[in-house]
Amino acid sequence: MAEQSGADTKSIDPAELSKAMTSIAERSQRIVADFLTRQASDPKFGSADPLNIGNAFMEMTAKLMSDPAKVVEANLNLWQDYMTLWQNAARRMMGETPEPVVKPDAADRRFKDEMWEENEIFDFIKQSYLLSARWMQGVVKDVEGLDDHTAKKVDFYTRQFVDAMAPTNFVATNPEVLRATVETRGENLLKGLNNLLDDLERGKGNLAIKMTDYDAFKVGDNIAVTPGKVVYQNDLIQLLQYTPSTEQVFEKPLLIVPPWINKFYILDLRPKNSFIKWAVDQGHTVFVISWVNPDESLANKGFDSYLKDGTLAALDAIEKATGQKQVDAIGYCLGGTLLACTLAYLAAKKQERIASATFFTTMTDFREPGELGVFIDEEQLSALEEKMAETGYLDGRDMATTFNMMRANDLIWSFVVNNYLLGKDPFPFDLLYWNSDSTRMPAAMHSFYLRKMYQENQLIVPGGIELDGVKIDLSTIKTPIYMLSTREDHIAPWTSTYAMTQNVSGPIKFVLSASGHIAGVVNPPAAGKYCYWTNTKKPKNPDAWLAGATEVPGSWWTDWQAWVEKFAGAKIAARVPGSGKLKAIEDAPGSYVKNRLT
Incomplete structure (x- = not known):
């Protein structure tokens, strides 16, 4: 028995161990x-x-x-x-x-x-x-x-x-780590130390925890693969038009405005969970804004630049490409905040260019911003502005760290245990690859956003903020709205996003999805997961809304499709990207989204 045990136990070569420790x-x-x-x-x-x-x-x-x-x-x-x-x-x-x-x-x-x-x-x-x-x-x-x-x-x-x-974060008080240490004779700790050094080297002295296998994914290869073309670009955006998958499409195109805190392909990770592909399959001519990953040359781009060179430029480009002056629009998170500003801007200009607006997890009233409010006070904003003044932008990794701290056990400490104590490589996961694909924030835009919206909550005040010479008043918005929030959202708490139902003049349907900021949105019907709540009434109190809401099993996507069809117009022959007045520049997902921070 002793001989069998010795034969099964892996021994460590002293020479190899010495070489590893020297390295x-x-x-x-x-x-x-x-x-x-x-x-x-x-x-x-x-x-x-x-x-x-x-x-x-x-x-x-x-x-x-x-x-x-x-x-x-x-x-x-x-x-x-x-x-x-x-x-x-x-x-x-x-x-x-x-x-x-x-x-x-x-x-x-x-x-x-x-x-x-x-x-x-x-x-x-x-x-x-x-x-x-x-x-x-x-x-x-x-x-x-x-x-x-x-x-x-x-x-x-x-x-x-x-x-x-937590005792789970230490070798001596984590039974799983102790068991692995005994079974591997400490090789897990040696591998973990190498993983730690790899992360420190990649972060240039700062700890950049590896959450997934970065080599397992490539944008445009096995994620963000819905076929289409870039049909317009400026120094801030590329506009993607997707190839139709149906013979006929709705008359009005669909414009998606993603946040620029992250990259748009959260809505196009894989074919099985791609909202973009699903929308194309429902007969929409889908256009998506792909924001540039800015550097110091765009330091002076303000929030109004994102309005003029973002949503307004996209509307103009779509009209040239399709001949349609009106679109149905979707805004996600910060992209939704910009969409709300765009609607108010167009209302002031008496332009009806958006037939319907859909908001995913969007804040417009920042009075109760959730845990992100912890980072908003004069001392912290001044320090952040001083830091951005040196570089011209906020490094995307700083923003990612903030979001990770809000779910530290899941997004920090679980990887410390897995990567450094157990010595394992992280599992390939498309969502975590996207989460690590950070984007920068131009200094002027980010300072305006944090001060005027988070700190001063001026967006909710009629005329409280001014964009491109127009005072923004959300109460002037009469566009029909479908508003989706998620019940476990730690970034845009649903009880705060709900305030928009009281601050616009047009019809608004509020829908609450189960799960969080990402999973509650990216929830294809085929997955059969989660549920959502609806309520035809919109009382002032969000808890009262939920108390009177009806729970519906499955994905909200089909509910949204039934709603948006009312505004999408008649069916016409499918449009091929590049066949109109705007010619194809390059294949989707374009080059802007591939600019990855090193």
Whole structure:
């Protein structure tokens, strides 16, 4: 038996191990040296707290100390919980099966390994962490006297700390990692260290966590493959027209305005989940704006540039290509915010160029922006503007980090465990490839957007913002609207997006999809997943809307198609891209979308 065990156990070649460790040491020294050189050349390094976290926690601590009785009560409760946990641990050692003092949330995948339940030690570690996390978050939430923004900031960054300190993130307290370490004789940690160094090298000293196999995907090859042509371009957009798949199409073309925070192909990942392909198959002549990935040369492009050179330029180009003055339009997230501005702009100009408008997860009232509001205050905006002034843009990776922090366990720590502790390569996943394909933000546009909309909430004020000489007033919008929000959206909370139902003058249908900002939108009918809610009434309170809503199984896509057909016009012969007054420039998905940050 001993001989068989020895034969099955993989041994480590000392020479290979020495070679690997030497390589790791050399790479580590080079990365650290490069990082320190860059920081030494930055006079602001180490001199500031750009997120203003320190002041928020100092204010929280001062308020907390002013009510010592509440602190004592919280500590006593924690002590009592720990005493019960100690007693339960002893009872388990004696063979009993007491009820746990605390359980992880059913959706918490960190503790899915069976050892967290079956082993007394790991069960104790798990419950100790959960008790401490609950105590810490409860204490900061109960502090009285903090303004709302500071309270939210303290709560957010406390959760970041709590998530970071989870026992699953450390070798010695993660049973799955320990098991892998024993089985591979530590090769998982060696591979994980190499993965860590790869990510540091790719991030040039900053940790750029690899979330998927980047070599498994190529834009235009196995994602964003719906056939079509680029029929127009300027320095801000390429306009894609897709090849019809039906003999007849609706008279009015369909224009999709995606966000420029991310790339448009979230709506064209694979044929099986491509909204663009599905819309083409329903008989729409689909046009999509593909935004440029801006560099310092476009630093002065403002929000009105995205209006003039984006949506308005696209409308003009579509009219030339098809002869149609009116389109049905879709705006997604920030693209929807721009679409709302475009509708108000056209209303002021008394131009009826959009027959119907559809909004995906779109904010127009930023009074309650969700967790993104944590990053919006004068100190942080000033620091961000100073940073953008140096480069002319906001690096897309900074924006990606912000979004990842909002779901840290799923988008940060799960990969730390998988890539660095277990030493595994990330799984090929088209959605995570898209998520990592970051875009920059021009300095002028991004500053305007954050200040005028997030910080000052001026879009909701009639005439509060001015674009290309026109004061924007959402209440003048009479265009029929289909508004889709998602129930678990952490970027555009549905209870906030719902406000648009009260701020436009035309008919509006509000639909709420299950799941989140992406999965709730990219949900093809064939998948048979999730559900959505509808309600013919639109009370002021979103919770009242949901209370009276009807749940419908499956995808909202078919509901939208039935709605948009009312405005799409008669059926005509299918249009071939490039056959009109606008000739084809290149094949879809075009060159702008292929500009990937290195």
